[in-house]
Amino acid sequence: MSLFLAICSWALSAIVVVLCIYTVRHYVFTVNRLFGRQRHPYVDVELARWPHITVCIAAHNEEMVVAHAIDALLAGDYPRDRMTIIPLDDRSTDRTAEILDNYSAFYPTLVRPIHRTDGKPGKAAALQDAMPHVRGEILIVFDADYLPGKSLLRQLVAPFFDPQVGAVMGRVVPLNVGTNLLTRMLDLERSAGYQVDQQARMNLRLVPQYGGTVGGVRVRALENCGGWRSDTLTEDTDLTYRLLLCGWETVYQNRSECYEEVPEQWPVRIRQITRWSDGHNQALRDYALSVLRDGFLNFWQRLDGFLLLGVYAVASMTLLGWVLTLILWYGGRSVAGFSAILLVASYNTMGNFASFFEVAAAARLDGYQGRVRLLPFLLLGYLVTLIAVLRGLLPGRRTRDGDGGRGVVWHKTLRYRPEEAVTGT
Amino acid sequence: MSTPLAVLLLALVTIGWFTLALLPALGELFGRGDVEPLQLRRGGGDVRHFALGFQRFVDAELAALASSAERVPATGHAVTLRDGEPAWHLPARHAAIGLPLRLMPPDALTTHVVLSEEELSVPNDCSLLKELYVARDLRGGNDCFYRAVLARGHASLGARSGVLRWIDAGEVLIVGEGSVLYGRASATLEMRLYDGVSFQRVASPRISFGTPGGARMATPPQGLARITPDSALVPLEPPAGVSESFGRWMVEGDFEVPAATRVPADLVVTGTLRVGAGARLGGAVKSAVIEAAPGVIWDGAIVATTRLELGAGSAVAGPIVVEGAAIIGAASRIGTVADPTTISAVTVQVGRGSVVYGEVWARESGEVEGAPMRRMLSSGGWETIT
Incomplete structure (x- = not known):
């Protein structure tokens, strides 16, 4: 029993150390974002010989929203003669295919939908199928519920003039903010994730993450690192690391903003986090060692890359830490030593608030006034995240090929756009 | 006081204490004072x-x-x-x-x-x-x-x-x-x-720099006569230590492109890139520091994370992005009438006789060669900075 408690004690200490590292990371990012030099090196490029690009829109039963996305792209200022739009209709059973065919009839050279009826489902598999149809050096990817602004394509393409850039990520901004507590919390979380986390990584030349939508990939870089992988749960995280290991940078463009719909129901949100968590943990297993050993990356890039891979594993560690604390408490072994007390106390007083500090800083940077008062509710969101992550860790629930060996399926997020918004051409 | 009552009271006080901290949050949640989505930036980037x-x-x-x-x-x-x-x-x-x-x-x-x-x-x-x-x-x-x-x-x-x-x-x-x-x-x-x-952000289909016909413009800029004909350029093979893949050369450390040679790929250099006179860079180029001799032709973009110095008579087709100082040599041509482009840098100095087709963003300051170091006073008039 004594040995068991000693092991628990050491494990708890290790967890506290890891959590403190993540705490420092939160503070470094936030302080950098508030007071550091901000890097937006490509945002000024407004005039150039724009390359031909292909814009892919992944769509599975998206009759509610897909027309809006295409309309928004057509209303943009990217030269139409240098753009091809490929909507990827992946075995939709609603009116998606009909809507896309209508667009294709109106814009035969510009809009070229691909209708998938077999093969692996999922965005990565759909993108794999689209590759032979891609024209030009740059592939831009949107989800069907996104509404790109007029200049967004130019802003996303501009960083690709840099020959080291393999992927570009724009900023996702929730549109349905005011629906309920969940959407309001997600708005704050997104704000922190992009406005502080991603931008600070960009400022510090670390590892901004490609998010799979509102972003683009250089086709050459994609080929260099092995193309899309349909056997991953988060192809975006996976791609970020494969590009990194092949010597391609991912660039974050904080001013390239695009509206999205965030989940309005807790079960949808839990499924989303579970998938992200699974995908991240899978990437952690696949790439952690390679990132730490990569000779082309500097120390800080290796560290940031590793810590980014572990963000969902940390949630599991937090849960484990709570369990260990209870075991040690009821097992009769108290935390001993001034250092241990200091560590736990430091974490409890500072660490727990680090992410809240980040959210508050992001809200300030975005010029929000009242919504920052919702910060205490983020504790609720954090608990839900822990549950979702734990759910993803349940044995046998998932395999590399998808859900418990049942194969990859579309993890489609529900759309909330009003019924009257459903349009054709 | 009985024990159950004490426990109940303690629970109530605890819940009350906890709720007190949530009052502003509850006020915002039900008052819905700030529920509009973030306004996206639209149009402010247009120079006009x-x-x-x-x-x-x-x-x-x-x-x-x-x-x-x-x-x-x-x-x-x-x-x-x-x-x-x-x-x-x-x-x-x-x-x-x-x-x-x-x-x-x-x-x-x-x-x-x-x-x-x-x-x-x-x-x-x-x-x-x-x-x-x-x-x-x-x-x-x-x-x-x-x-x-x-x-x-x-x-x-x-x-x-x-x-x-x-x-x-x-x-x-x-x-x-x-x-x-x-x-x-x-x-x-x-x-x-x-x-x-001195300038900060200038844009026009054609921007010429330097006083035309001025005494200092009388001598033809050195670089103009030095552009090497394409047929005379020697194609450069990737030297040892340069990793080449997917049309891109990756160099750790410094690298030098010899004069009158042609690099047929994109080039990424982590240190200093030196380019000899009359060379031609066929793809985009990125380096921490770029120092180029006169008469170099750049077919793609130039990205420098610290400093860029282009020699006189350079010709650049793609955008120039510099996260530090950019010095454009005299009589250089950036962009073309058909394909205008952008120069973006923290500070920009442009030599006399240069022409930019497009836009120049000097985030802190830009100047045409010969600018005195001055700043404008709020009361009108100038202060010379020594």
Whole structure:
């Protein structure tokens, strides 16, 4: 029993150390974002010989929203003669295919939908199928519920003039903010994730993450690192690391903003986090060692890359830490030593608030006034995240090929756009 | 007090204490005071953003003035704009170039927006510290200061002039020697920035740098005659230590491209890149520091994370992005008429005789060769920085 408690004690200490590292990371990012030099090196490029690009829109039963996305792209200022739009209709059973065919009839050279009826489902598999149809050096990817602004394509393409850039990520901004507590919390979380986390990584030349939508990939870089992988749960995280290991940078463009719909129901949100968590943990297993050993990356890039891979594993560690604390408490072994007390106390007083500090800083940077008062509710969101992550860790629930060996399926997020918004051409 | 009651009380106090911390949150949740989605940035990046906004405003004002029955004297009159700003209106038939501004009340130049429906000359040593609108050509005297200028014809600013916010010319904009342009400057047809002009953001289909025909321009810039014909270039093979994959050369450390050679790929260098005279870079280039000799041709973009020095007579097709200082050698050509491009850097120095087709963003300061180190004083006048 004594040995068991000693092991628990050491494990708890290790967890506290890891959590403190993540705490420092939160503070470094936030302080950098508030007071550091901000890097937006490509945002000024407004005039150039724009390359031909292909814009892919992944769509599975998206009759509610897909027309809006295409309309928004057509209303943009990217030269139409240098753009091809490929909507990827992946075995939709609603009116998606009909809507896309209508667009294709109106814009035969510009809009070229691909209708998938077999093969692996999922965005990565759909993108794999689209590759032979891609024209030009740059592939831009949107989800069907996104509404790109007029200049967004130019802003996303501009960083690709840099020959080291393999992927570009724009900023996702929730549109349905005011629906309920969940959407309001997600708005704050997104704000922190992009406005502080991603931008600070960009400022510090670390590892901004490609998010799979509102972003683009250089086709050459994609080929260099092995193309899309349909056997991953988060192809975006996976791609970020494969590009990194092949010597391609991912660039974050904080001013390239695009509206999205965030989940309005807790079960949808839990499924989303579970998938992200699974995908991240899978990437952690696949790439952690390679990132730490990569000779082309500097120390800080290796560290940031590793810590980014572990963000969902940390949630599991937090849960484990709570369990260990209870075991040690009821097992009769108290935390001993001034250092241990200091560590736990430091974490409890500072660490727990680090992410809240980040959210508050992001809200300030975005010029929000009242919504920052919702910060205490983020504790609720954090608990839900822990549950979702734990759910993803349940044995046998998932395999590399998808859900418990049942194969990859579309993890489609529900759309909330009003019924009257459903349009054709 | 019984134990259950004590426990109940403790629980209630704890819940109350916890709820107290949530009161502001609950207030915001149910009060819904801040639920609008973030407003996306739209249009503010356009170099003519302010000019176009002012033009719409002025068009509406002039239409209102035209419909007014009031008889307007040829020397102009004071009016109040819809936003409450005082303005001095010079009607279309105002005569005697230079005279109208002299006839204005002295303090009106600094307190009134000036709306001129004719061409306008601004006398020397004149400060217009509110917006100036000119429906035709503007001829500015020397040592004049402007807050913001919209001229729908040509606009020429005399030597040592200053613009505090923005200037837009509907045709050609000429900026005299030693002038300073803060903010944005744009011209629909062409822009000429003479020796010593300082600027921040300038945009036009063609921007020429340096005083034409000036004494210092008489000697042909060195680089012009040195551009090596394509047939004479030696294709460069990736040397040892350079990793080549997917059309890109990756170099750890410093790298040198010999003179009169041609690099057929994109090039990424982590250290300093030195390019010999007359070389040609067939793809995009990125390095921490780039130092190029005269007469180099760059077919793609140039990205430097610290510093860029282009030799005289360089020709660059793609955008130039520098996260530090960019020095563009004399008689260089950036972009083309058909494919205008962008230079973006923290500081930019452009040599005489250079031409940029497109836009130059100097985030902190830009200057045409020969600029004295000066800054404009809020009271008007200059302070030389030593």
